[in-house]
Amino acid sequence: MSGAPADRIFFGGDVVTVDRDDRVVDAVAVAGGRIAAVGRRDDVMALRGPGTAVTDLGGRALLPGFVDAHGHLALTAQKLASANLSPPPIGRVTCIGDLQREMREQIERRDLAPGEWVIGMGYDDTDVEERRHPDRDDLDAVSREHPVVALHVSAHLLAANSRALEVAGISGVTPDPEGGRIRRRDNGDATGVLEETAMNAVFARLPQPSGQEAEEQALAAMEYYASFGATTAQEAALFSPSFMQACLRLSDAGEMPLDVVAYPLYTLARGMLAADSGRGHGRRFRLGGMKLLTDGSIQGYTAYLSRPYHAAAAGREPSYAGFPTFGSQEKLNAAVADGYANGWQVLAHANGDAAIGMVIEAARAADESHPGVDRRTTIIHAQTIREEQLDEVRELGLYVSFFPGHVYYGGDRHREVFLGPERAARINPMRSALDRGIPVTLHHDSPVTPPDILTAVWSAVNRVTSGGRELGPEQRMTPREAVRAVTIDAARQLFEEERKGSIEVGKLADLVLLAANPLTADPMRIREIVVEETVKEGETVYVP
Numbered sequence: 001m002s003g004a005p006a007d008r009i010f011f012g013g014d015v016v017t018v019d020r021d022d023r024v025v026d027a028v029a030v031a032g033g034r035i036a037a038v039g040r041r042d043d044v045m046a047l048r049g050p051g052t053a054v055t056d057l058g059g060r061a062l063l064p065g066f067v068d069a070h071g072h073l074a075l076t077a078q079k080l081a082s083a084n085l086s087p088p089p090i091g092r093v094t095c096i097g098d099l100q101r102e103m104r105e106q107i108e109r110r111d112l113a114p115g116e117w118v119i120g121m122g123y124d125d126t127d128v129e130e131r132r133h134p135d136r137d138d139l140d141a142v143s144r145e146h147p148v149v150a151l152h153v154s155a156h157l158l159a160a161n162s163r164a165l166e167v168a169g170i171s172g173v174t175p176d177p178e179g180g181r182i183r184r185r186d187n188g189d190a191t192g193v194l195e196e197t198a199m200n201a202v203f204a205r206l207p208q209p210s211g212q213e214a215e216e217q218a219l220a221a222m223e224y225y226a227s228f229g230a231t232t233a234q235e236a237a238l239f240s241p242s243f244m245q246a247c248l249r250l251s252d253a254g255e256m257p258l259d260v261v262a263y264p265l266y267t268l269a270r271g272m273l274a275a276d277s278g279r280g281h282g283r284r285f286r287l288g289g290m291k292l293l294t295d296g297s298i299q300g301y302t303a304y305l306s307r308p309y310h311a312a313a314a315g316r317e318p319s320y321a322g323f324p325t326f327g328s329q330e331k332l333n334a335a336v337a338d339g340y341a342n343g344w345q346v347l348a349h350a351n352g353d354a355a356i357g358m359v360i361e362a363a364r365a366a367d368e369s370h371p372g373v374d375r376r377t378t379i380i381h382a383q384t385i386r387e388e389q390l391d392e393v394r395e396l397g398l399y400v401s402f403f404p405g406h407v408y409y410g411g412d413r414h415r416e417v418f419l420g421p422e423r424a425a426r427i428n429p430m431r432s433a434l435d436r437g438i439p440v441t442l443h444h445d446s447p448v449t450p451p452d453i454l455t456a457v458w459s460a461v462n463r464v465t466s467g468g469r470e471l472g473p474e475q476r477m478t479p480r481e482a483v484r485a486v487t488i489d490a491a492r493q494l495f496e497e498e499r500k501g502s503i504e505v506g507k508l509a510d511l512v513l514l515a516a517n518p519l520t521a522d523p524m525r526i527r528e529i530v531v532e533e534t535v536k537e538g539e540t541v542y543v544p
């Protein structure tokens with residue numbers, strides 16, 4: 001403990017330190033944006049000076065600020081500015097008519113002139129009455145003057161109207177790009193639904209927000225994250241220079257309420273990484289490494305599985321098992337090796353076990369050519385990773401970040417539609433990973449689900465579906481493990497465990513004040529725990 005008086009002292013509740021011994025103490029002092037003392041109230045109070053603010057926790061709990069192990073801050077900013085096409089409880093869309101109404105309201109709300117893009121996000125084809133994607137005709141009914149685009153909840157597919165297809169240069173004769181598919185009608189015309197890399201032609205034409213608009217959108221998304229207790233957010237598929245520039249300007253102006261670590265998409269934005277000299281510079285925005293997309297989403301039938309989907313997708317062969325979106329194994333090997341050669345941390349999105357197998361093989365090959373470095377290569381989602389693949393992950397020292405929201409939001413449909421009961425019960429096999437000693441983190445994949453980390457913890461601890469069914473209860477994590485997975489273990493995945501992720505003297509005073517302690521609360525009520533304050537380096541960045 002240092003002798004200087006504290007700026008703020010918290011006492012009178014559970015201070016969940018998440019240190020090596022998982023100590024729960026009753027007081028903590030903050031000075032100069034860092035933790036100055038941790039321990040017994042009497043000892044910590046010795047740092048109280050005339051200017052020290054004192055907060056009586058009154059039985060509430062103080063935890064390290066949550067660290068985002070995987071999510072998309074830029075896309076979340078975009079979603080907040082777009083039509084909300086999510087089904088309840090996140091949005092209001094239960095049928096394609098609702099979706100059309102939300103899109104029309106967006107044109108009015110934003111006063112869009114003819115020709116301006118209308119963007120909606122978050123629709124779920126398996127959760128609308130029609131049980132299908134909207135097509136170009138549905139979106140032409142919204143407008144023929146505006147290009148209209150609806151992004152699927154997975155962000156791995158989108159639906160476009162005729163004008164948007166025209167602007168993107170997509171017609172019936174356009175060939176499918178590598179790693180993508182243009183869905184077609186019997187006569188060959190595009191239906192409007194674009195899968196995976198076929199979306200890039202549309203993304204390339206989307207308007208970039210102006211400087212000030214980009215800053216406002218980014219700031220709104222950061223404040224949204226902070227309202228869930230996050231003090232570090234990720235942008236895990238960066239390709240927009242305007243978002244990065246907005247973050248850097250906000251950081252230099254001292255206006256960022258949290259830290260942002262961004263991972264440029266290797267295929268679209270390798271140049272951003274190559275141009276990045278010196279990560280961080282003491283700013284609140286930095287590049288963390290590279291992001292690879294090796295397959296799509298199970299709900300979108302684009303995850304690359306080793307065995308066919310349980311119920312065949314409309315218009316597909318029963319043997320259809322998805323496809324790799326990055327291309328061949330050789331191409332993936334070259335990308336991972338490029339990352340290892342340049343010292344870029346590699347995050348690889350892989351949901352299907354066949355895609356996971358490709359990532360493991362690429363990591364093994366790159367490790368052989370560039371051995372002996374602590375890389376923390378992370379498989380993002382690993383939703384259907386098999387037991388023997390976990391053995392390989394352990395052997396190679398890879399990290400795994402799970403998305404427990406798949407159990408809650410998608411679990412019932414995984415069981416009945418996509419995977420069948422046996423594979424569905426094993427999605428996100430957290431217990432199997434932890435029992436092998438594999439570093440495990442948890443994420444919300446915002447904007448796929450809201451950036452609500454406590455709900456991710458709740459889902460990992462309970463493994464209950466939205467229909468109320470237990471799904472693979474033998475794979476549950478304990479509350480202690482789940483809290484570690486969104487604090488210290490997530491910080492370690494980001495190479496930030498020396499500064500963040502636990503309440504220990506010398507670390508950043510990144511804290512979240514919760515109405516109750518998730519380690520001792522009724523596990524089924526963890527997601528109801530209210531975030532009462534979020535503190536970033538000693539400064540309050542959120543109160544309800």
Ligand SMILES: [Zn+2]
Nearest residue numbers: 071072236445
């Ligand atoms: Zn993601």
